[in-house]
Amino acid sequence: MPERELTFAQAIREALAEEMRRDATVCIIGEDVAEAGTPFKVLSGLVEEFGSERVVDTPISEAGFTGIGVGAAMTGMRPVVDIMFGDFITLTMDQMVNQAAKVHYMSGGHWNVPMVMRTTLGATRRSAAQHSQSLHAWFSHVPGLKVVLPSTPYDAKGLLKTAIRDNNPVVFFEDKMMYKLKGPVPEDDYTIPLGVADVKREGGDITLVATSSMVQTALGAASMLEKAGVSAEVVDPRTTWPLDEKTLIESAQKTSRVIVLDEGYGRYGVAAEIAAVIAAGAFYDLDAPVKRMGAMHVPIPFSPPLEDATVPTEQTVFEAARQMCGKA
Amino acid sequence: MSVTASNPGDLAARSAAPVTEQQKWLHAYRQMVSIRLFEEQVNELYIRALMPGLAHLYSGEEAVAVGICEALRRDDYITSTHRGHGHCLAKGASPDRMFAELLGKEAGYCRGKGGSMHIADPATGNLGANAIVGGSVGIATGAAFAAKRLRTDRVAVCFFGEGALGQGSLYEVMNLAQLWKLPVIYVCENNLYNEYTHFSETTAGTILARATAFGIEATSVDGQDVRKVNEVASRLIQRARKGEGPSFLQADTYRFSGHHVGDISREYYRSKQEESLWKTERDPIKLHAAWLIAQRFADSASLDKTAAEIRNEMIAAVKFAVEAPYPSVKEVDQHVYA
Ligand SMILES: Cc1ncc(C[n+]2csc(CCOP(=O)(O)OP(=O)(O)O)c2C)c(N)n1
Numbered sequence: 001m002p003e004r005e006l007t008f009a010q011a012i013r014e015a016l017a018e019e020m021r022r023d024a025t026v027c028i029i030g031e032d033v034a035e036a037g038t039p040f041k042v043l044s045g046l047v048e049e050f051g052s053e054r055v056v057d058t059p060i061s062e063a064g065f066t067g068i069g070v071g072a073a074m075t076g077m078r079p080v081v082d083i084m085f086g087d088f089i090t091l092t093m094d095q096m097v098n099q100a101a102k103v104h105y106m107s108g109g110h111w112n113v114p115m116v117m118r119t120t121l122g123a124t125r126r127s128a129a130q131h132s133q134s135l136h137a138w139f140s141h142v143p144g145l146k147v148v149l150p151s152t153p154y155d156a157k158g159l160l161k162t163a164i165r166d167n168n169p170v171v172f173f174e175d176k177m178m179y180k181l182k183g184p185v186p187e188d189d190y191t192i193p194l195g196v197a198d199v200k201r202e203g204g205d206i207t208l209v210a211t212s213s214m215v216q217t218a219l220g221a222a223s224m225l226e227k228a229g230v231s232a233e234v235v236d237p238r239t240t241w242p243l244d245e246k247t248l249i250e251s252a253q254k255t256s257r258v259i260v261l262d263e264g265y266g267r268y269g270v271a272a273e274i275a276a277v278i279a280a281g282a283f284y285d286l287d288a289p290v291k292r293m294g295a296m297h298v299p300i301p302f303s304p305p306l307e308d309a310t311v312p313t314e315q316t317v318f319e320a321a322r323q324m325c326g327k328a
Numbered sequence: 329m330s331v332t333a334s335n336p337g338d339l340a341a342r343s344a345a346p347v348t349e350q351q352k353w354l355h356a357y358r359q360m361v362s363i364r365l366f367e368e369q370v371n372e373l374y375i376r377a378l379m380p381g382l383a384h385l386y387s388g389e390e391a392v393a394v395g396i397c398e399a400l401r402r403d404d405y406i407t408s409t410h411r412g413h414g415h416c417l418a419k420g421a422s423p424d425r426m427f428a429e430l431l432g433k434e435a436g437y438c439r440g441k442g443g444s445m446h447i448a449d450p451a452t453g454n455l456g457a458n459a460i461v462g463g464s465v466g467i468a469t470g471a472a473f474a475a476k477r478l479r480t481d482r483v484a485v486c487f488f489g490e491g492a493l494g495q496g497s498l499y500e501v502m503n504l505a506q507l508w509k510l511p512v513i514y515v516c517e518n519n520l521y522n523e524y525t526h527f528s529e530t531t532a533g534t535i536l537a538r539a540t541a542f543g544i545e546a547t548s549v550d551g552q553d554v555r556k557v558n559e560v561a562s563r564l565i566q567r568a569r570k571g572e573g574p575s576f577l578q579a580d581t582y583r584f585s586g587h588h589v590g591d592i593s594r595e596y597y598r599s600k601q602e603e604s605l606w607k608t609e610r611d612p613i614k615l616h617a618a619w620l621i622a623q624r625f626a627d628s629a630s631l632d633k634t635a636a637e638i639r640n641e642m643i644a645a646v647k648f649a650v651e652a653p654y655p656s657v658k659e660v661d662q663h664v665y666a
Contacts, residue, residue: 032525036524143399302441305657
C-alpha cells in the first residue's frame with residue numbers, strides 16, 4: 001500500500017486531534033482558533049469535534065491568555081496556546097520567560113507547566129517586518145523552556161504529540177510557508193523524542209545543519225551540490241533545546257566541513273550556538289571554520305526583491321558549500 | 329481653489345477666504361470617495377496578482393477617518409492600524425506614493441520597505457500604520473506627551489480597531505494620559521469584528537466604560553455619518569488642544585469587505601444579509617451624498633463627475649506605481665540605524 005501523505009498543516013491537526021481524544025485535559029486557546037481554524041486553516045474541524053470548551057477563541061490578548069495557559073497547566077490541564085504569528089511572542093514574554101520557564105525550578109520542583117505554545121516563523125510571505133520574523137532563538141536562550149522546529153509533516157505530527165505529553169513548557173515553531181508541504185505521515189500513534197536529531201540526507205563532503213524551513217533549502221542545495229560533485233549531508237536537529245549535540249558533532253567529524261542554516265538572525269542566534277557546539281566538539285576534525293547562514297541582520301523588508309535577499313536560498317547555500325569544499 | 333484627493337483636511341488653514349459649509353462638506357465627500365476608489369484599485373491589484381501579500385480594506389469606514397482628519401491640522405499626529413489606507417489618505421497622503429508602497433517600489437512612502445501595513449508620512453503627521461494590534465497606543469500617547477512638553481499645540485489621534493481593546497497596554501497608556509492630561513484622542517473604530525470573531529464574543533462590559541474608569545471623557549458616534557463624526561471630533565480635539573486632556577471616541581462602523589482581500593468566503597462568521605444591509609442602508613458615502621443633494625450643495629451629476637475624476641486619478645496613480653522601479657537590493661541594509 002502506498003504511504004499516506006498529509007500536508008504539514010494536516011499533520012499538525014491530526015496530532016492535536018489524536019492527543020485531544022486521548023487526554024481530556026488537552027485544550028486549545030488562541031485567537032480565531034475555533035470556527036475560523038486560524039488564518040492558516042490549520043485547526044479547521046477541531047471545534048466541530050471537540051466543542052468550544054476545548055477549542056477556545058480569545059480576545060486579542062496574547063499576554064493574558066498565555067498567562068491563563070500557564071496557570072491552567074499548573075493546575076491540571078495541558079493547554080496548547082496558539083500565537084498566530086511568531087512576531088507576537090514578544091507580547092507573551094513575561095508569561096513565558098519569567099513565569100512558565102521558572103515555575104518548576106523556583107518552586108523546588110513542586111509545580112509543573114505542561115503547556116505547549118504553537119506559533120510560526122519564516123519570511124518571504126510578503127508580510128513585512130512585523131509578520132515575518134523567526135524568533136525561536138529568544139526562547140532557546142531561556143532555561144526551563146524547550147523549543148521544537150519541525151521540518152516535515154512526519155516530524156510535525158510526532159514531535160507535537162511528544163510536546164503535548166511533556167511536563168514542561170514547550171514552544172513549537174511552524175514555518176508558515178511549509179503548511180502546504182506534503183509528505184508521508186503514518187496513521188498510527190507515533191511520537192518522536194525531543195532532543196534527537198535526524199539525518200535527512202547522508203553525505204560525505206560537507207554537513208549542512210538546518211532547522212525548520214531551512215531543511216528544505218538545504219535539501220535543495222544538496223541536490224545541486226551532488227551535480228557539482230559534492231556530497232552533502234543534511235542534519236536537522238529538530239529541537240534547539242534539548243539539542244542533540246552528539247549527532248551534530250559526529251556528522252561534522254565525518255565530513256570535516258559544516259554550514260549551519262537557520263532562518264533566525266545569525267548573530268547571537270541558533271546558528272551561532274550550533275556552530276559553537278560543533279567547533280568545540282569536532283575541533284580536530286574540521287577543515288574550515290563553521291559557517292553560519294541566517295536571516296540578514298535587518299528587519300524583514302516588504303519589497304519582494306529586498307525580502308528575498310534577506311534569507312538563505314538554495315543557490316546561496318550551494319555557492320557557499322561549493323566554496324567551502326574548494327570546488328568554486 | 330483646487331481641492332484634490334491629496335489635500336490634507338485642514339482646508340481652512342490654507343485657503344485665504346473662509347471655507348463655506350458647502351466647500352467643507354464637498355471636500356469631505358471627495359476624501360471619502362478617494363478612499364473608496366483607492367481601495368477598489370487595491371482589490372484589483374490583488375486580483376490581478378500585481379500586489380505582493382495582502383491588504384486590509386477600509387471601505388465602509390470612510391466617514392470615521394475623514395470626519396476626524398478634517399478636524400485636524402496638517403501638523404497634528406495620527407497613528408494608524410493594519411487597516412490604514414483610509415487614515416493615510418484622510419490625513420493627506422497621495423495615492424501614487426501609497427500605491428507604490430503597496431507594490432514595494434522605491435517611490436513608495438517607505439521606499440517599499442513597509443508595504444500596506446506600515447505606511448508612514450512625516451509631512452502629514454502620520455506616525456505610521458502598524459501591523460501589531462494595539463501596537464501604536466504607546467506611540468500616539470508618546471507623541472501627545474512630547475506635544476505637551478514641547479508646547480507645540482499639537483494633538484495626537486490614535487486610531488485602533490475594537491480588537492485592540494484586548495491589549496493590556498491600552499489601559500496602561502490611558503491611565504497615564506489621564507494622569508498627565510495629555511492631548512490624545514483614542515479612536516476606537518468598532519467595525520464589529522476582530523478578524524473572524526464578533527466583538528461581543530471578545531469584549532466584556534461596555535467599550536466606553538473602559539475609558540470612563542480612568543475619568544477620561546468618552547463618547548460614541550455613528551461612524552457612518554461624516555458630519556456627526558466631524559462635529560464630535562472637533563470638540564474633542566479642541567479640548568485636547570486647550571490642555572483639558574485625553575478623550576475616547578467610539579465610532580460604530582462596518583467593514584464592507586473581508587478582513588483582508590483574500591477573505592472571500594466569510595459566511596461562517598457574518599451573513600451576506602448583514603453585509604448587504606450595511607452596504608445599502610449605511611454606506612457613509614451614499615448617506616453624505618444624499619445630504620449634499622438635499623442641501624442643494626451638489627446634484628447627482630456633479631457628484632458622479634467628482635467620482636469619475638477621482639477614479640481617473642486613481643488609475644493614473646496605479647499606473648505610476650506599476651511602472652515605478654523596485655528599490656536597489658543594495659538598500660536592504662540601509663535604514664536599520666539612523
Ligand atoms: C498583537 C496582534 N495579535 C494578533 C494579530 C493578528 N490580527 C491582525 S488584525 C486582527 C484583528 C483586529 O481586529 P480589530 O482591531 O477590531 O481591527 P479590524 O481588523 O476589525 O479593523 C488580528 C487578530 C496582530 N496583528 N497583532
